[in-house]
Amino acid sequence: MSVNKPRANAPRPKETEEKRPRFRVSLDWEHIFKSPKNTLSWGTFFIILSIILEVSFFSHIVTGLSDQSVIDSLGNESIRDAGRQTRNFFGVLGAVLSHFFVYRWFGIGALLIPVVPFMAGWKMAFGKELLPLGKVTKEVIFFALWTSLLMGYVILMSNTESNLSFMAGGIGYISNIYLFDWLKWGSIIPIIFALFVFSVSFYNVKSVIDTWQQNKAAREPEPVEQQEEIPEVEVPAEAEIEPVHESSIVAVVNDTYDDDDEETEEEAGELVEAEAAEMKVTMLAASERKEVAMPLEMAVKSDPVIPVLQAAGPPSLELELEDTTHAESAPAEDLEDEDVNATILREFGQYDPQLDLPSYQFPNIGLLNDAIDNQHEKVTQEELESNKIRIVETLGSYGINISKIKATIGPTVTLYEIIPEAGVRISKIKNLEGDIALSLAALGIRIIAPMPGRGTIGIEVPNKNRETVFIRSVLSNERFLKANYDLPVVLGKTISNDIHIADLAKMPHLLMAGATGQGKSVGLNVILASLIYKKHPAELKFVLVDPKKVELTLFNKLERHFLAKLPNSEEAIITDTKKVIFTLNSLCIEMDSRYDLLKEAAVRNLKEYNAKFAQRRLNPEKGHRFLPYIVLVIDELADLMMTAGKEVETPIARLAQLARAVGIHLVVATQRPSVKVITGLIKANFPARLSFRVTSSIDSRTILDMGGAEQLVGQGDMLLAINSEVIRLQCPFIDTREIEDVCDYIGGQRGYDEAYALPEYEGEDAAEGRGELNPDDFDGLLPDAARLIVTHQQGSTSLIQRKMKLGYNRAGRIMDQLEVLGVVGPFTGSKARDVMFHDLSGLEEHLRVMGIS
Numbered sequence: 140m141s142v143n144k145p146r147a148n149a150p151r152p153k154e155t156e157e158k159r160p161r162f163r164v165s166l167d168w169e170h171i172f173k174s175p176k177n178t179l180s181w182g183t184f185f186i187i188l189s190i191i192l193e194v195s196f197f198s199h200i201v202t203g204l205s206d207q208s209v210i211d212s213l214g215n216e217s218i219r220d221a222g223r224q225t226r227n228f229f230g231v232l233g234a235v236l237s238h239f240f241v242y243r244w245f246g247i248g249a250l251l252i253p254v255v256p257f258m259a260g261w262k263m264a265f266g267k268e269l270l271p272l273g274k275v276t277k278e279v280i281f282f283a284l285w286t287s288l289l290m291g292y293v294i295l296m297s298n299t300e301s302n303l304s305f306m307a308g309g310i311g312y313i314s315n316i317y318l319f320d321w322l323k324w325g326s327i328i329p330i331i332f333a334l335f336v337f338s339v340s341f342y343n344v345k346s347v348i349d350t351w352q353q354n355k356a357a358r359e360p361e362p363v364e365q366q367e368e369i370p371e372v373e374v375p376a377e378a379e380i381e382p383v384h385e386s387s388i389v390a391v392v393n394d395t396y397d398d399d400d401e402e403t404e405e406e407a408g409e410l411v412e413a414e415a416a417e418m419k420v421t422m423l424a425a426s427e428r429k430e431v432a433m434p435l436e437m438a439v440k441s442d443p444v445i446p447v448l449q450a451a452g453p454p455s456l457e458l459e460l461e462d463t464t465h466a467e468s469a470p471a472e473d474l475e476d477e478d479v480n481a482t483i484l485r486e487f488g489q490y491d492p493q494l495d496l497p498s499y500q501f502p503n504i505g506l507l508n509d510a511i512d513n514q515h516e517k518v519t520q521e522e523l524e525s526n527k528i529r530i531v532e533t534l535g536s537y538g539i540n541i542s543k544i545k546a547t548i549g550p551t552v553t554l555y556e557i558i559p560e561a562g563v564r565i566s567k568i569k570n571l572e573g574d575i576a577l578s579l580a581a582l583g584i585r586i587i588a589p590m591p592g593r594g595t596i597g598i599e600v601p602n603k604n605r606e607t608v609f610i611r612s613v614l615s616n617e618r619f620l621k622a623n624y625d626l627p628v629v630l631g632k633t634i635s636n637d638i639h640i641a642d643l644a645k646m647p648h649l650l651m652a653g654a655t656g657q658g659k660s661v662g663l664n665v666i667l668a669s670l671i672y673k674k675h676p677a678e679l680k681f682v683l684v685d686p687k688k689v690e691l692t693l694f695n696k697l698e699r700h701f702l703a704k705l706p707n708s709e710e711a712i713i714t715d716t717k718k719v720i721f722t723l724n725s726l727c728i729e730m731d732s733r734y735d736l737l738k739e740a741a742v743r744n745l746k747e748y749n750a751k752f753a754q755r756r757l758n759p760e761k762g763h764r765f766l767p768y769i770v771l772v773i774d775e776l777a778d779l780m781m782t783a784g785k786e787v788e789t790p791i792a793r794l795a796q797l798a799r800a801v802g803i804h805l806v807v808a809t810q811r812p813s814v815k816v817i818t819g820l821i822k823a824n825f826p827a828r829l830s831f832r833v834t835s836s837i838d839s840r841t842i843l844d845m846g847g848a849e850q851l852v853g854q855g856d857m858l859l860a861i862n863s864e865v866i867r868l869q870c871p872f873i874d875t876r877e878i879e880d881v882c883d884y885i886g887g888q889r890g891y892d893e894a895y896a897l898p899e900y901e902g903e904d905a906a907e908g909r910g911e912l913n914p915d916d917f918d919g920l921l922p923d924a925a926r927l928i929v930t931h932q933q934g935s936t937s938l939i940q941r942k943m944k945l946g947y948n949r950a951g952r953i954m955d956q957l958e959v960l961g962v963v964g965p966f967t968g969s970k971a972r973d974v975m976f977h978d979l980s981g982l983e984e985h986l987r988v989m990g991i992s
């Protein structure tokens with residue numbers, strides 16, 4: 140066998156030379172600018188810089204002429220002398236900066252320049268953009284140059300060069316001298332043309348004109364005869380499906396956000412929602428037509444997103460790829476959409492859901508009780524020593540000798556880890572649990588034999604004086620503040636006094652059990668409080684189910700911020716079993732519709748979907764929207780299972796099985812962890828389980844698949860089992876007053892108009908009882924909607940949405956009520972419903988008879 144050896148005189152390979160170390164000073168710019176420690180300082184620096192620039196430039200307008208001589212002689216005299224003579228507000232520095240920016244370059248156009256460092260500084264310091272930075276930078280550069288050119292023209296034409304030429308700056312003045320040679324007074328033409336070109340390309344003037352024209356056309360009454368045959372998808376004019384129109388609608392919303400005008404913001408939001416749904420059908424109709432007419436080369440171009448999904452394999456759960464017919468028709472439309480979306484992204488930056496409530500203030504930690512954890516009551520040295528001695532003696536009396544014992548003091552229990560001498564059987568120690576408890580005269584001794592991954596045997600002994608872990612101490616903990624989880628929840632303090640933070644989004648659901656009075660409700664409140672402290676109302680909604688009627692009432696005040704509810708229900712907190720069934724089914728509908736959106740967006744989970752939406756790669760006019768997480772909290776499953784059984788179990792199991800990918804997570808608590816309540820179906824879908832003290836080891840096994848929870852000492856002492864790992868934790872304590880203060884604080888702020896509307900779900904009974912609907916239950920806008928439908932002879936929800944500027948849910952509800960009233964026929968799929976009245980007089984008579992007008 141021959142081996143190729145390198146010859147001694149062979150040329151040295153190139154890589155060796157490249158690998159030789161070079162002495163280079165390399166700065167880690169990423170760290171310098173982006174490290175959280177530095178951003179505040181850099182941000183403040185840029186803000187100060189912008190103020191210095193602005194004041195200097197203004198000052199230069201008055202002092203520029205007299206400072207000119209100082210600038211000219213700068214090299215010849217000392218800075219000190221120059222400083223004394225300079226009149227600029229910021230001395231020599233201000234004079235020099237102004238000399239360049241104002242005098243040499245931009246003239247008064249330079250006054251715009253400081254806007255850029257100010258906005259950049261603000262973004263760095265506070266992590267938020269006042270306006271989209273990239274867009275503003277381009278505008279500032281253009282208008283600084285353009286103002287300079289315009290001023291140059293004005294000054295040259297008015298012969299005021301000597302005094303005022305600084306207002307044009309070097310760029311404007313010199314450019315105008317050249318332009319003047321060519322065009323004389325006509326040099327204003329290229330200047331105005333430059334403004335025109337910039338406006339057209341930058342502000343998408345064409346789309347504004349198109350929108351205006353379309354709106355004008357839409358306002359003109361449509362002839363009745365033509366509409367008789369038109370199905371639900373209306374306005375099939377070619378111009379209306381131009382994506383340029385879409386961008387303008389989104390632009391309107393964003394402009395409103397930028398203006399911080401909250402009232403108009405909502406109106407615009409609703410308008411867009413209505414327009415979006417209408418456009419959804421219009422675009423659908425358009426895509427169907429395009430499928431036929433699309434040229435071949437367009438059809439084979441693929442959507443850039445779809446291959447990514449294919450490469451990543453079949454998505455989890457229900458997600459499947461689009462069917463091929465759709466995939467073939469999608470690309471051309473998607474390519475157009477991508478262009479529009481890219482333009483919107485460029486102009487308005489990323490979509491920020493928090494701008495829904497721009498002035499929302501997160502609750503501060505000061506609202507919570509500042510009692511510090513009662514350190515002084517901790518375990519004393521004597522207690523430790525006497526426990527150690529008793530453990531060693533008890534084990535010794537059974538012939539078990541210990542080579543080492545070590546204690547770790549936790550908030551509720553102290554963990555004694557022992558290493559027995561060689562040859563001792565673990566099961567022997569485990570069997571002595573009762574004897575050790577007896578000798579220590581303590582309740583709730585738990586033996587962990589062996590301690591996983593530690594090579595020891597653990598004996599947990601409750602402390603005589605236990606420590607209360609206050610919620611404030613955990614929520615203000617740096618680890619929690621920095622936790623970058625999607626749904627961070629603090630569950631408690633571990634035996635080594637670390638706080639245990641979990642990500643509910645990853646769990647993905649939590650099942651809690653515990654006998655009465657052991658701390659379940661406090662535990663639920665702690666979970667809710669952790670989420671409220673970390674998430675903005677736009678990002679998270681709660682569905683609260685409280686059959687006990689008193690536990691979660693306090694959260695009612697969060698209705699217009701954090702709560703979700705069924706459209707027709709009065710109370711945001713659900714206490715009635717029937718409503719619970721409706722709500723659970725409604726959540727299943729929400730889950731299914733979210734899956735449809737994910738499928739259409741070709742993404743695999745909510746995070747990817749929202750990221751894509753924020754990058755403006757999903758068109759709101761096709762029904763896409765930012766999807767908040769939804770956390771369903773049930774404070775007493777036992778009660779529901781007893782009264783409704785399968786009706787509750789099935790949707791819960793379905794949600795638990797499927798909803799994680801679409802951001803719906805469940806936290807379910809129960810007093811009775813019996814197999815009738817925690818059925819196999821439910822249990823199998825809750826990998827994370829938490830148990831407070833239960834009454835028997837059978838209960839403990841039902842919830843945790845192991846004993847031990849019956850040995851806990853109550854008051855928030857708990858065992859958390861995730862993926863076969865069990866941790867003992869002390870739950871933090873939050874009291875009613877604290878929850879009240881936090882809820883008052885949030886509830887007192889401006890919120891959404893109403894709670895987040897879940898999809899409507901009508902139980903079978905409701906469908907049967909439809910004919911008996913009480914006129915008092917009808918929507919106030921029902922008569923107007925009926926007149927609209929009859930006037931247009933078109934039973935379309937989107938018509939109500941668009942003309943009456945209503946959200947989709949409300950318009951849909953009105954349409955259902957119109958059906959009950961007999962104004963329109965039943966739902967017929969994609970076609971518009973039949974209209975049962977041909978003229979308004981017939982309708983008015985009918986409304987009068989029905990007692991509605």
Ligand SMILES: Nc1ncnc2c1ncn2[C@@H]1O[C@H](COP(=O)(O)OP(=O)(O)OP(=O)(O)O)[C@@H](O)[C@H]1O
Nearest residue numbers: 654655656657658659660661810854855870871872
């Ligand atoms: N983490 C904790 N720290 C200290 N004390 C606690 C803690 N959790 C609960 N407690 C005490 O236990 C009492 C009962 O707690 P909680 O109301 O949460 O019980 P529960 O399990 O919800 O009972 P029920 O099922 O009857 O509603 C509280 O009023 C409080 O005094």
